[in-house]
Amino acid sequence: MAEPPALDALFARLGRSVGRDLIDAALTHPSAGGPARPDYQRLEFLGDRVLMLVIAEALLNRWPGEAEGKLAPRLNDLVRKETCAAVASDLNLGAHLRMERSDSKAGGRKRLTTLGDAMEAVIAAVYLDAGFEAAREVILRHWGPRIAAQGSVAPQDPKSALQEWAEGRGLGKPVYALVSRDGPDHAPRFVIAAQLTNGAAAQGVAASKREAEKAAAAALLERLAHD
Known part of the structure; x- marks a missing residue:
């Protein structure tokens, strides 16, 4: 199993550094995890909730007059797996994932679900390492342009x-x-x-x-x- 590249470039793109144990777990694919090496699944569970809270608050602030029925599709569009994977791609997160060579050769570093899950795990790692405000700053740094890009008509499922x-x-x-x-x-x-x-x-x-x-x-x- 090849080791991923150094994390300095990732931290620079992310906008902050993260404690080693947390970022290691956030970047470990289930294929490479085990009793002595936690993978990103538990962090993904938490990161999904942190992301939803931050984006929901941001949408309330941006669209103060909109009803819940219009805010919900905006939220869903911004927190869906495809959007998380797109942010992960912008960060070149796939290159930093630790996974079995067979998964990597099968395209695992570019797989939408893998990138989306890892992105949510990184958000959780930031939250656990530095708190809610730090996670909020990271999320708005990378989701802010996507929030701004939503027009006056809410996206429809x-x-x-x-x-x-x-x-x-x-x-x-x-x-x-x-x-x-x-x-x-x-x-x-x-x-x-x-x-x-x-x-x-x-x-x-x-x-x-x-x-x-x-x-x-x-x-x-x-x-x-x-x-």
Whole structure:
């Protein structure tokens, strides 16, 4: 198992340093973890909650007149795994992950779910190392441009958009079905099909059923837009 590069460059991009034990755990993939080397899964659990709190507060401040129904899709868009993975890519986090060589060769350092999970773990590491304000500063440093980029119209969840499209044409609610599930427990791969009563269908792939359903809905909306 190859050792990741030195952390100085990562800390510079992140905006602060983090205690060695915490950052080591945050950057350890489950394939490389064990009794003597904690992996990032527990930190990911905490980091997800810290991220949601900071982003929710930021959205309340940016959009003081918006109702909860409009704030919720904004929040979901900013904390979803794809967004976390995009921030991780900006930080070149994948290069610093400790993982088994086989996972690395299989593209694990660029895998969306891996990057998203590791990013949440890094947030938790900052929080545990230096407190909430430090975590808040790091999050707003890297999510701030994404918050600012959201326009006055809140982003719509693909499943909601597809349902509105279908019901507006008398087609009823879309149906989602699991096509396949493979991959190891720490990196599952779900394939979901979305179908309308008129036969239109498309598939989506993601690391969770929920995200795969969204991907399928988005793919079907794109197909319908070109039909």
